[in-house]
Amino acid sequence: MSATQLGLLTGLALGFAxxxxxxxxxxxxxxxxxxxxxxxxxxxxxxxxxxLTGRDRG
Incomplete structure (x- = not known):
């Protein structure tokens, strides 16, 4: 499971809670x-x- 899927499921679970x-x-x-x-x-x-944050990564 990717972090995108995990983040979406976590957000939905928190919403239901x-x-x-x-x-x-x-x-x-x-x-x-x-x-x-x-x-x-x-x-x-x-x-x-x-x-958006004004920081460069590299």
């Missing part, structure tokens, strides 16, 4: 899932955020 029921819970799960996906993509090296 944080809120149950209704449209508001759906939005919370959606946002946390997206954040988990982004974190996983960064850990996999498929998303480079160095330009």
């Amino acid at each position: 944080a809120a149950f029921g209704g449209f508001g819970a759906f939005l919370v799960v959606l946002v946390l899932g997206a954040l988990g996906l982004l974190a996983g993509r960064v850990l996999d090296g498929k998303l480079d955020l160095s330009q």
Whole structure:
């Protein structure tokens, strides 16, 4: 399992744990899932955020 998949699953699990029921819970799960996906993509090296932070890697 890649870090992207693990990050997405972690974000979704946290979303389910944080809120149950209704449209508001759906939005919370959606946002946390997206954040988990982004974190996983960064850990996999498929998303480079160095330009946003002003730091170069090398």
